[in-house]
Amino acid sequence: MSFLWRRRSSVLKIALLLTAVWFTIAFLIYSEDRHSRTNQIPNNIPAPQHLVDGHGEEFEEFIQESHNNIHPPVRWLEPLLDRIARNSTTVVCPVIDVIDDTTMEFHWRDSGGVNVGGFDWNLQFNWHAVPEHEKKRHKNSAEPVWSPTMAGGLFSIDRKFFERLGTYDSGFDIWGGENLELSFKTWMCGGTLEIVPCSHVGHIFRKRSPYKWRSGVNVLKRNSVRLAEVWLDDYAQYYYQRIGNDKGDFGDVSSRKKLRQDLNCKSFKWYLDNIYPEIFIPGEAVASGEVNCSYFIAFMSLLKKDLKKAVGLYPCHNQGGNQVMTGKKEEVLIDSEVRKLDYFVDIEHLEQSLSRFCSKSRGHACANQFVALSST
Helix, strand or coil: HHHHHHCCCCHEEEEEEEECCEEEEEECEEECCCCCEEEEECCCCHHHHHHHHHCCCCCCCEEEEECEEECCCCCCCCHHHHHHCCCCEEEEEEEEEEEECCCEECCCHHHHHEEEEEEEECCCCEECCCCCHHHHHCCCCCCCCEEEEECCCCCEEEHHHHHHHHCCCCCCCCCCCHHHHHHHHHHHHHCCEEEEEEEEEEECCCCCCCCCCCCCCHHHHHHHHHHHHHHHHHHHHHHHHCCCCCCCCCCCCHHHHHHHHHHCCCCCCHHHHHHCCCCCCHCCEEECCCECCCCCECCCCCCCCCCCCCCCCCEEECHHHEEEEEECCEEEECCCCHHCCEEEEHHHHHHHHHHHHCCCCCCCCHHHHHCCCCCC
């Protein structure tokens, strides 16, 4: 509840709180008079689904979504409201500061250390530094910065714009992918997504998920396939390659495709060219494939952030995914956890790693020829 009280009383008239064990959504209207009421969300229904189902229909102005494991400093809300008041198609996120889950220490991040959101071709969110082309747009680091994607747990949006964008996909289950869907369609359908350095919210990152997952269903994959089918156009192939082209049962997405058509949204290529030009496009690789050594050897990933450490070597599982690599000019890109962090390893170090492993491979001979990539 601290996110309600740590702002000026004049900015709110009504606060409707939809609360669950793990989630709070606030429908807020800025005015002098204010009151609040709380609705309890059943624990078996994800809180974002209540936005889809039309809860809080009597409230008009904007929606602030936040988890209940957050704690904001004072005056966190006003900078977000300012951006929405200037342009109702602007979706805004605060800077997320880390609260230590053991000591409750608040790790403050100044405006010079702000990151923006991105994603990888596993359709997983990631953080990265503000790119140079974005820095050139600003006179100082306190100005709001454009972000290709949002983390999803903390953002504010004009309610009418949110509804025009189709709110959340009602076919999404529990959690996963909704932040990328909202990010893509915000940019592609006429909006702007910003991170506002003057607004900070502390967040306690849980060690385990609070959600009850359905057995036998890969919820994240199902949601991600729906996302890819509707918004990624031909670029969806790069995600499908990472799941063995097994889409599974992802439901009917015809209404979501019609929504995109009705809104006359731009192409995903436009999004990549103009909003996220930093992302590596697998189709632009000079080669791709799996590295194999005679019988069973392949690589997995780099070790943490040390780019000069040897890549790890593990048995081949022959299923692609985290043992697929792509080559870009004179570099080799490892497509797994490493890809998510945009880590590169040069060919010299890859060959050294493989050579060291082959010398210890219990009699399995490895010739230089086995280090090869098949062109695609």
